[in-house]
């Protein structure tokens with residue numbers, strides 16, 4: 108297929124525009140989610156050449172994987188899609204804890220396979236670190252699953268630089284997923300350079316800063332979901348962020364595109380970033396994000412976006 112990119116040193120090739128699916132059945136994250144709309148997001152993606160779906164056990168919990176499994180069965184296109192999912196959350200009474208132990212991860216993969224209705228997962232991430240398990244042992248468990256063909260590549264998410272280095276001690280980590288966007292650039296310090304140097308594909312999550320960088324919110328916009336408590340949506344900081352977004356509108360216009368597209372295109376110019384997984388709530392947003400692929404930012408535009416948000 109044209110326009111595909113390889114994820115780091117893994118054998119996975121994907122459209123650089125993927126789909127983040129925490130709004131597909133992620134009832135624990137967004138109130139009043141319609142599951143049929145969620146399935147439509149996945150159908151729209153698959154039928155328009157988006158072949159990289161990012162989900163997790165905890166989205167729902169479980170429902171995101173189950174709904175994706177239903178759409179894959181219905182479309183019969185399992186083999187055309189790269190499925191990334193994640194695990195580490197364990198329910199212990201009223202508490203949710205992280206578990207990276209080999210036995211937990213192996214069972215978590217078996218459970219995800221069932222929910223997704225497939226016999227292999229293209230990319231399996233340890234979603235969050237726990238406190239106890241040495242990270243090379245945790246990744247060692249995933250390497251065994253890879254050797255058995257149950258997963259095709261190995262990812263870790265939300266690890267510190269030290270945890271990532273330990274996880275990658277034997278060179279087994281293919282993909283790292285961490286928060287990174289123009290408003291949250293901490294990863295540029297060590298994580299992104301380490302990933303680029305070791306041919307680990309860095310997948311940024313919250314690429315649109317949960318919609319703030321899409322350029323459609325105003326100072327009057329109100330939120331009724333988890334954004335109510337996110338720092339960059341608060342008071343004066345929210346207003347300052349909207350001002351920064353306004354400063355790059357002319358670059359979007361010059362490219363005959365929307366702000367969301369130039370923001371997403373900017374990530375794809377970063378060394379170490381091969382693909383992005385913007386989330387969407389409506390099928391038109393899924394389609395709209397594909398327009399990113401038409402944007403060719405000049406070096407001076409790349410630099411200007413960098414400066415505005417530095």
Ligand SMILES: NC(=O)c1ccc[n+]([C@@H]2O[C@H](COP(=O)([O-])OP(=O)(O)OC[C@H]3O[C@@H](n4cnc5c(N)ncnc54)[C@H](OP(=O)(O)O)[C@@H]3O)[C@@H](O)[C@H]2O)c1
Pocket residue numbers: 126127128129130161162234264265284285311312313314315316317318319321323367384385386387388389392393395396
């Ligand atoms: N590894 C982890 O711990 C972790 C954590 C968080 C997320 N993730 C992954 O990263 C993915 C992306 O994160 P996210 O969905 O939370 O945030 P995001 O991609 O930064 O923002 C998505 C939101 O932006 C808005 N949007 C999307 N496309 C748009 C368009 N073309 N025009 C205008 N608005 C648009 C929509 O919000 P509105 O319609 O409400 O405006 C959408 O829900 C998730 O789906 C998940 O797969 C992983």
